[in-house]
Amino acid sequence: MAVATFEIGFTRFLDRSGEVVQPLPAFASEAKALIPLYRSMTRLRMFDAKAVALQRTGRLGTYAAALGEEAVTIGLASAMAADDVLVPAFRDQGAQLWRGVGLVDILAYWGGDERGSVAGPSEDFPVCVPIGTHFPHAVGVALAIKLRRQSRAVVCIGGDGATSKGDVYEAMNMAGLWQLPVVFVVSNNQWAISVPRQRQTAAATLAQKAIAAGIPGEQVDGNDVIAVRHAVDEALAAARAGRGPRLIEAVTYRLGDHTTSDDATRYRDDATVSTHWAEEPLVRLRRYLTAQGVWTKEDEEAMQVALAAEIEKAVADYLALPPPAPQDMFDHLFAVLPADLKAQRDTLAEEEALHA
Amino acid sequence: MAVATFEIGFTRFLDRSGEVVQPLPAFASEAKALIPLYRSMTRLRMFDAKAVALQRTGRLGTYAAALGEEAVTIGLASAMAADDVLVPAFRDQGAQLWRGVGLVDILAYWGGDERGSVAGPSEDFPVCVPIGTHFPHAVGVALAIKLRRQSRAVVCIGGDGATSKGDVYEAMNMAGLWQLPVVFVVSNNQWAISVPRQRQTAAATLAQKAIAAGIPGEQVDGNDVIAVRHAVDEALAAARAGRGPRLIEAVTYRLGDHTTSDDATRYRDDATVSTHWAEEPLVRLRRYLTAQGVWTKEDEEAMQVALAAEIEKAVADYLALPPPAPQDMFDHLFAVLPADLKAQRDTLAEEEALHA
Amino acid sequence: MPEVTLVGAVNLALARAMEDDPSVLVLGEDVGVDGGVFRATDGLLGRFGPERVFDTPLAEASIAGMAVGLAAQGFRPVAEIQFSGFIYPAIDQMVNHAARLRNRTRSRLSCPMVLRAPNGGGIRAAEHHSESVEAFFVNIPGLRVVVPSSPAKAYGLLLAAIRDPDPVVFLEPPRLYRALKEEVADDGRALSLDTSFVIREGTDVTLVTWGASVVEAMAAADDLAADGVEAEVIDVACLKPLDMGPILASVERTGRCVIVHEAPLTGAPGAEIAARIAERGLMSLVAPVQRVTGYDTVMPLLRLEKAFIPSTRRVIDAALRTLEYA
Amino acid sequence: MPEVTLVGAVNLALARAMEDDPSVLVLGEDVGVDGGVFRATDGLLGRFGPERVFDTPLAEASIAGMAVGLAAQGFRPVAEIQFSGFIYPAIDQMVNHAARLRNRTRSRLSCPMVLRAPNGGGIRAAEHHSESVEAFFVNIPGLRVVVPSSPAKAYGLLLAAIRDPDPVVFLEPPRLYRALKEEVADDGRALSLDTSFVIREGTDVTLVTWGASVVEAMAAADDLAADGVEAEVIDVACLKPLDMGPILASVERTGRCVIVHEAPLTGAPGAEIAARIAERGLMSLVAPVQRVTGYDTVMPLLRLEKAFIPSTRRVIDAALRTLEYA
């Protein structure tokens, strides 16, 4: 006797060649409206490339580019309202940038400066490095929103690897229980460093992780920014309307190394990666825009020039950032520094002065 | 487009009045063969009652009776082979007893004596008090079995509350990934202390937690020992044959307090509980056995007398257990006691001697 | 003024904090209709409703993690972990997030949460229900760790913890939950989280302790007094940050120090106190610093728990040992 | 004898242990084809196959928990946690299960597992990748905690940890992974887990340290020697259980002690060492015990990590402070 049945759906609007495979959602009905998405995805890709270059020359710490995943991180951010709250993973600089965090801030943070996490919408969380630990934060934020009866919602992002973590499951379960306004997005880029998605779980989809939490789960083509944005749009609308959380698995591919500390050639061959370049999100959107007659070669060139200039300027500003003072490490530990820490701070300052 | 579909089934053989609702599995084809199950369930219930009484009179520590859940714990144990490994939760004295742990040992453990965890099949784990933390142990044991290419399996038990814990999910996910020989049984007794199962999760069934792990999940009537045993039989056979893990949700009801420290009248009314007495597992099996003509009033009385005597004897032996020596707390910390601990042990022994 | 038990004082403080500040929430396993397994949250659900007092699923890691999210939003969640033996899954959230949210965002976000748990043995409880876990928290930068030892301190310190703008781990000794009653004015007055408390004055030896061990330290002081030895007793109460002032001042006078706590010896906060004395009070010491503590063993099951918990006898013996030095 | 780095020595020891004992398994995130993010397990998959060297899902709590199950079955799992900043979810399993399985079953079951992790800063890593977590483990009864400071120690201590019949937490300083090479004979000889190591003899002041801070302690000793001050340097290496013998013997001679470690000051193992000196070596001390440590702050991001990590300069200053006492 069957007591429960479930189904996981998959959505795509633009295929790899930029062809529309089903009627587009309202926000995409005018092709021109997609240009900001295309521009942000390009900006992210160019910025990432620059950041990687900075790291290679010793001017930035470890950096995780979103190469190949631009449609996920920009797509979800573009669906958010300004007063929604972003709870990002460590590869979500794209979403941060869309929401107003400066290029300089991103560089400052990955360059090893806490001041990089000051900027941005004031309720957004900074990126989360310990995998999956931010999922419960998203639940807490969503609960706060629900308790205040506000009409806004939270977007929380994790990777395919994150779906193996217990706290990620716990959080989704709590969000389901309380029908909280939160959208969980799994950016399934097929890899957790060297571990392929097939070695994380026997589950056929990552979207079905939602079933354990009693919430809806669905797959979208994570290289189709329209599909990502549409799914997040709908999930956010449901969340804001009190209809509870959802899990969206965006199926995409990590085209680059895991981070600048990684050498992906150790564990996957270039040939496989190459096949995925045919799926990547920028080209298909550009093809569509071009086919629709709203984007030209000249537009492309002008955009690239402008973005390059913006990025160069940001890098210059970043490199010019004065170093933080050592005693800064004490100044935001507590609202009011306790006495025994004040003594440590004074000692540090004295030693700095002494040996300066 | 649907990319995955799932279904959760439910199985019952004996209904609440002891009527057979579908053809019985082979092990139950002769009614007489069920008498040992009935006897063990009764033994467990009588023993639990005695243990609770001992606690009430200050002669035992906190105790968690399995009242109402006898069919789950005895049913699953009866499906196990001697060389399978039991990884029990804290309410699984029934399964331990079936597998040969002595009544005295159970009393010793809950009476506050580590020696209570020595006995039993040597590879079985002792009961686990921190909820859900033993699920990863079951995975490790099952992996050991798989690596050795043995044809045996592990049974790991948790409650409805346990299904909210991240480690429980992580463990099931790992077991699914590696197709390990382990059967997870959730004894859904509808309560985690005062929190009803509906307040643990929005999931319609607990069996569907399996879907997140990519493993089969199913529900059985946890008050029907035949259904429990049958499901675990089949799952163990699959596991031993290399077909991977399963999750079985046994739907039952906690008829008593959570433990002797609990007062369930604070959070649930007796009327609700009463309705569940109509479902309880002993009566329905007795009705069936009686209807089949293999069990009489005289059998029942003789059994109760014998069990009472066995239990009385165990209690006497338990109460006669000499107290552990204080320095015993050092003797099983390490295979070889490190020097600085030896010094602590000596001090303790000296102080004991001095102030004796 | 009503006479209340320690657990009663916890309850009073929670109610007072909730009354005064609508952003205070109480959450955890069984804190709602059941009122907590020790009844610390008894009556709060009825009084403040299910939006401010609610049961969570059984998931300690995410209880802490959700509290971080609530706190970042400006709520003041007071999360209960049912026993400190189950607090370990919450450590990740406390160290990686709660205690550093302010720092890592340069104060853009902060985390005014309290994580409460019964902590310690002596109540004939089951395995894993009698642990002393303070050592796991004192090395975490950005955190406060508080252990009350009386109804009045439970009331005043818990209020302070809830009102503190930063995260606090609040460990309550269940052995004292109902051991004694004390008059506590429900006046909403918080105690300082930056002070060690001198709870008995004396000139011959300094006993430094916290939590349930305050009982044995005070009993030892009584016994010693009968023999003409005046022990000063200091209840540290706030283990982090640590106020060494009264301890160093006392040791300066007595020259002798015995530290008493129930947690296993090695690496517990008693070590930190001894270390700071060795650093800043060395010249006052006439006798070696003694520690009377739980052994470096697993907390035994109930038949042996008394042998593990520091006894009055052991405290007296240690004090007398310090007096053997001239 | 080949010259190897510290991470190379870890790799050698793993290979040797696996060669000698088929029950040794290596598991963790990215330990297989990738050979570990620091390459500690490089080549092991090829040599010993996927049944003995395998990647796990991303789930630290269950990596430790599964290792408990494997160990109870007689395997000797060596589980890698990718960085110690991600080890916190594993604490629950280490304290509630690994470290007490033998005790709670009166030796019917045991838990011969090793939990390895890079631990400490100085490698310009991202947030949460430079933590020093030893303080979280030294209060856990039934556990061993080991921190190697050189290739030879990494080899000998890791072999000992793997062969030990009880659980060991093995914390490797990534700052030293490739900082120096040393001749290490791959002879399968384990070092003792019960000994602190005197790595430089001296008569004027005792420097006690472990892990990466050994570098600064030795550099300080060199500098001090140039000024005529002979420092004895002790590498504790095994933080739990703790061998105080060489430390007390040294302090008896020098009368002065500086403890150096990277973990934040409060409640770190340095406190335990100072406390034991205050207890058992007090009469030898002529100067206050000094601790030169990480501050009680969150480990800063990379631009300030050097200011956090104890410098040679700070060690020298502390040693000189002890010499101001007669």
Ligand SMILES: Cc1ncc(C[n+]2csc(CCOP(=O)(O)OP(=O)(O)O)c2C)c(N)n1
């Ligand atoms: C709790 C934790 N464990 C391990 C790591 C080290 N680590 C960083 S990223 C990563 C893989 C993450 O994979 P995924 O979730 O798929 O995200 P992706 O890197 O693909 O964006 C690992 C293991 C970490 N940061 N946190």
Ligand SMILES: Cc1ncc(C[n+]2csc(CCOP(=O)(O)OP(=O)(O)O)c2C)c(N)n1
């Ligand atoms: C990790 C952890 N948290 C909390 C507790 C306290 N506690 C003991 S039993 C229990 C409820 C368990 O519910 P369930 O899993 O349904 O098992 P049941 O008691 O119904 O058999 C709780 C919260 C615990 N033992 N372990």
Ligand SMILES: [Mg+2]
């Ligand atoms: Mg990934």
Ligand SMILES: [Mg+2]
């Ligand atoms: Mg239950």
